[in-house]
Amino acid sequence: xxxxxxxxxxxxxxxxxxxxxxxxxxxxxxxxxxxxxxxxxxxxxxxxxxxxxxxxxxxxxxxxxxxxxxxxxxxxxxxxxxxxxxxxxxxxxxxxxxxxxxxxxxxxxxxxxxxxxxxxxxxxxxxxxxxxxxxxxxxxxxxxxxxxxxxxxxxxxxxxxxxxxxxxxxxxxxxxxxxxxxxxxxx
Amino acid sequence: xxxxxxxxxxxxxxxxxxxxxxxxxxxxxxxxxxxxxxxxxxxxxxxxxxxxxxxxxxxxxxxxxxxxxxxxxxxxxxxxxxxxxxxxxxxxxxxxxxxxxxxxxxxxxxxxxxxxxxxxxxxxxxxxxxxxxxxxxxxxxxxxxxxxxxxxxxxxxxxxxxxxxxxxxxxxxxxxxxxxxxxxxxxxxxxxxxxxxxxxxxxxxxxxxxxxxx
Numbered sequence: 001x002x003x004x005x006x007x008x009x010x011x012x013x014x015x016x017x018x019x020x021x022x023x024x025x026x027x028x029x030x031x032x033x034x035x036x037x038x039x040x041x042x043x044x045x046x047x048x049x050x051x052x053x054x055x056x057x058x059x060x061x062x063x064x065x066x067x068x069x070x071x072x073x074x075x076x077x078x079x080x081x082x083x084x085x086x087x088x089x090x091x092x093x094x095x096x097x098x099x100x101x102x103x104x105x106x107x108x109x110x111x112x113x114x115x116x117x118x119x120x121x122x123x124x125x126x127x128x129x130x131x132x133x134x135x136x137x138x139x140x141x142x143x144x145x146x147x148x149x150x151x152x153x154x155x156x157x158x159x160x161x162x163x164x165x166x167x168x169x170x171x172x173x174x175x176x177x178x179x180x181x182x183x184x185x186x187x
Numbered sequence: 188x189x190x191x192x193x194x195x196x197x198x199x200x201x202x203x204x205x206x207x208x209x210x211x212x213x214x215x216x217x218x219x220x221x222x223x224x225x226x227x228x229x230x231x232x233x234x235x236x237x238x239x240x241x242x243x244x245x246x247x248x249x250x251x252x253x254x255x256x257x258x259x260x261x262x263x264x265x266x267x268x269x270x271x272x273x274x275x276x277x278x279x280x281x282x283x284x285x286x287x288x289x290x291x292x293x294x295x296x297x298x299x300x301x302x303x304x305x306x307x308x309x310x311x312x313x314x315x316x317x318x319x320x321x322x323x324x325x326x327x328x329x330x331x332x333x334x335x336x337x338x339x340x341x342x343x344x345x346x347x348x349x350x351x352x353x354x355x356x357x358x359x360x361x362x363x364x365x366x367x368x369x370x371x372x373x374x375x376x377x378x379x380x381x382x383x384x385x386x387x388x389x390x391x392x393x394x395x396x397x398x399x400x401x
Contacts, residue, residue: 018290022197025358055286059191067361078356085359089193093286096192100283114218118231119276125235126280133239161385164239165392168232175228 007107014099021091027083034091041098048101052093060086121175128171129164136160189278189296190339192289194360196350199342200291207294210302211275214268226265233261234273238280240385241287255378256335259328259386262305263312264393274301299338304331321387328386329379336375340368 005013024030038045064082071077106123109116140148140156148156195203237257257277261270275297282288288296308331315323344364347357360367 015290019197019201022193022195022200022291025352052286056191063194063361066366070362070366076355081356081358081361085193085361089191092192092289092291096283096286096290105280105283114227115272115276117227118234118273119280121228121231122234122238122276123280125232126238129235129239157381158384158388161240161388164236165389168236171228171232173228175231179228 007103007110010099010103011108014095017095018092021088021095024088025084027080027087030084030087030091034087034094037091037094037098044101048094048097049090051097052090055093055097056086056089060089125168125171128167132163132167133160136163189281189288189300190292190343191287192282192291194343194346195292195295196346196359198349199346200294203294203298207275207297207302210271210298214271216268218268218272230265230269230273233257233264234276236389237261237274238277241277241281255382255385256300256304256332257385258300258304258335259308259324259331259382260389260393262308262331263324263327263386263390267302267305267309270305271297271301274305295339295342299335299342303338304335307331307334324387324390325383328383331386332375332379332382333372336372336378337368340364340371343367343371 021030021033024033038049041048064086067082068077106116106120109119136156136159144152237260240255240257240260256274258270258274261273265273275293278288278293278296278301282290282293308327310327311330312323312327315326341364343360344362344367346360347363350358352358362370
């Protein structure tokens with residue numbers, strides 16, 4: 001992403017790049033663009049690539065293996081298709097993470113104050129929820145040496161939702177009071 | 188259920204963005220007037236809750252798992268317009284912060300889950316209210332998952348027809364309707380049951396707290 005651009009222009013540049021990438025159907029060109037993006041990322045390249053691979057791994061692996069199995073069975077397997085689709089997905093996700101690493105997403109919503117307000121409150125809650133769910137998951141794993149039964153998983157999901165609800169309700173009231181005290185709705 | 192980046196052709200996602208832009212403009216109209224100091228934090232919290240529910244894995248028979256959406260909760264508490272905008276925000280955050288979903292698929296996901304899912308939930312609840320509130324909410328929530336699943340399955344399944352090389356090799360999602368539709372829809376028949384249970388539970392909480400509902 002270019003330096004010296006405003007958040008809005010950088011967002012537009014990102015959207016333009018995304019659209020352009022989906023019009024490219026030569027896997028080697030996409031690989032070259034991915035290599036270019038890696039080079040331009042500097043020291044952040046490998047951690048970002050690692051994050052991108054983890055984000056796309058499950059779905060892409062499922063689709064790729066499914067395609068390979070069916071195409072081999074039907075006798076029309078094309079390795080360049082797998083290279084094309086996986087490189088494209090990886091490049092798009094890499095660019096998305098690059099944008100978020102460089103720019104505060106909320107700054108890009110500056111022209112829509114109400115949306116930015118809701119997004120700010122939602123993001124702060126999301127961070128809390130992620131911590132709660134990680135704690136739940138780790139606790140559940142530590143209590144189950146063997147793979148848990150479906151009933152146990154269902155109870156675990158219900159307990160997580162119960163906690164999220166309690167937290168949501170309490171936070172909504174806290175946020176309302178905090179916003180009122182700061183005059184968020186006075187205009 | 189949402190479609191990830193890179194599997195939709197521009198012939199699909201660009202018109203979807205045009206359609207979604209109209210939907211977002213319609214949803215945003217009058218939003219400022221309908222939200223106040225009590226409802227803005229609630230909408231933000233339920234937006235975060237919808238995001239959080241997306242991280243709670245619901246077990247599906249056969250050893251796999253899916254995740255709840257929370258769109259019925261948003262729609263039944265805040266109405267279709269606010270739910271559509273809030274869920275679009277959830278999808279944007281998921282795609283940019285975690286690479287789940289994606290920018291190219293955002294409009295299709297928002298239309299399928301945020302608009303069709305919310306509309307299905309509100310309409311079915313109104314239609315079935317006379318049979319009892321719990322049943323109406325449960326069926327509404329189930330359909331709010333199944334309908335988007337149907338749309339996502341169809342949109343993915345038509346990709347090989349829309350965008351392919353001269354020899355027929357796909358350029359985006361590789362499976363046709365015969366594979367993609369049952370693969371997406373069947374698990375969501377079960378995920379919908381989990382969503383229905385969650386929605387009934389959440390809306391009981393909402394009622395206890397005396398939040399106004401549509």
